[in-house]
Amino acid sequence: MLKSMTGYGKATYESESISVTAEVKSLNSKFLDIYCRIPRNYSEREIEIRNLITQALERGKVEFNLTVTPVGQGGSGTIVNRALVKAYYRDLHQTAEDLGFAPVPTDVLRMALMMPNTYLTDATTEDQQVADLALIQKTVHEALRKCTEFRIQEGVALNKAFKDAIQRITDILIEIEELDKFRIPGVRERLRKNVRDLLGDESFDQNRFEQELVYYIEKFDISEEKVRLKNHLTYFIETLQSKESNGKKLNFISQEIGREVNTIGSKANDSAIQHLVVQMKDELEKIKEQTANII
Template sequence: MLKSMTGYGRTKGKINGFQADVEIRTLNSKFLDLQLKVPRTFQGKELEIRSLISDSLKRGKVSLNVELTQDTDVESEQVNHELFRRYYKEYNKLAQEVGASTNDIFRLALHSPDVMSSSNIDEKVLEEQWTQLMPLLKQAIAHCDDFRIQEGANLEKELGSYIDGIAGQLEEIISHDPDRVEVIKERIKKHQQEIEGSDEFDKNRFEQEMIYYIEKLDISEEIVRLKNHLSYFREVMAEDDSQGKKLGFISQEIGREINTIGSKANYAPVQKLVVGMKDELEKIKEQLLNII
């Protein structure tokens, strides 16, 4: 089962007089890269949040945004009402002096220094809010993980089709190989006839060089290894845990065998198929960048 590093999860709920909105987005990254945006009251909980995310999402660039909006019928002790009014009045005055828009003044005043202060919150209330927020965090992470699994299933189908493409072209190479060998034999015979009349012709040395030449052009071992790598790639895709890095290593081995077949083939129809296999392999490598 493969998992994509692209994911999205969102949950909403109430926590002690506030409406909470938890949103998680994930993108590609070689490692786990966490970016947290949480209310000031929960900044002391960042280590717990990071631990919670890393246990489930493993890899990727993860952006978490937690927003709390106070219920309109609840007066919160977190807000310094007097200080808020002073900020709002001053910002409004400045906006009028320079002819600026006043649309964002409320938000600006609300987030000004000490208007929303965690120092005004009772520790017991803070722990209650944190206890109520935790299930929302876990739910958002679970939704994001489900999204990744769905995307991973789509990627698995694509990768499977690319592997099938390589396997199909490999079978064509196998079918071409007898003709390739005959062409090489005819080429050798022609060269043999050209040099046999030479006074410097050494039959024993010529035979040794031909044996070396034929062995160098033999691709049977590469074909067997490539088949094994393709089979192993499919096995790893079917494992319970997503193994993006492992698949990356296998794709490197697949590429090595394809390149060797191309360099040994010395036969146009086979080299054409090798180009096709390389194209499929590049598609595989591109998709592996998005797999955990």
């Protein structure tokens, strides 16, 4: 099953004391690159959260945001850090005036209350802390689950796109095989003409002729390339159908497909076949672009 590295998940849960929101965004990357934004009051949980992200998402550039806001009475031990809020308020108010805006006190206060460390939870009971942490974990798990679900849905779409592109390359290969039936006789006729010219030359060298004949046969024959290309196309589809999502493997197979396509184009020495090769390359480029977004 394919999984895209592009994903998004968001979850919000609320208790009597806090409201927790976890948001996960992921994009393609060669490795797992995690950026976390966590309230300072819960910074000691960052390693735990990173481990959860690593287990769930495997690869990608991940941006994680956690917001914890007191609700109701804010919990028996939650208080406002008034000194810090006042400092935020003065700074935001002054910044607005410096920029030429007329600050609205209630808006400035609301922004100040949303700044980091504006709430102190040191006085919460141990039971309340355990309950709050459990709610945070639940929220993080749900956001990661939704992000994984998003990735799977994207993977389904990519799976269809891959199969369509592989089928088009297969269809083009069939056209090339039909053209190849007429190409080889043409090559043979040109060789016969050259042989007749050589036979009329008194300096005709039989050994030299045999060497040239072998050279041309090897140069123009694309039978092996066609067989290998078919095998690579089949292997690509088999890999798509495997239980594991393996973008690196698909990328390696697409590179092998590209080598055979390029060789067919260079050895064919036929304009019609070369035009078809260009179409194959176009489809293959689409595949390569998307394999970079597969886990």
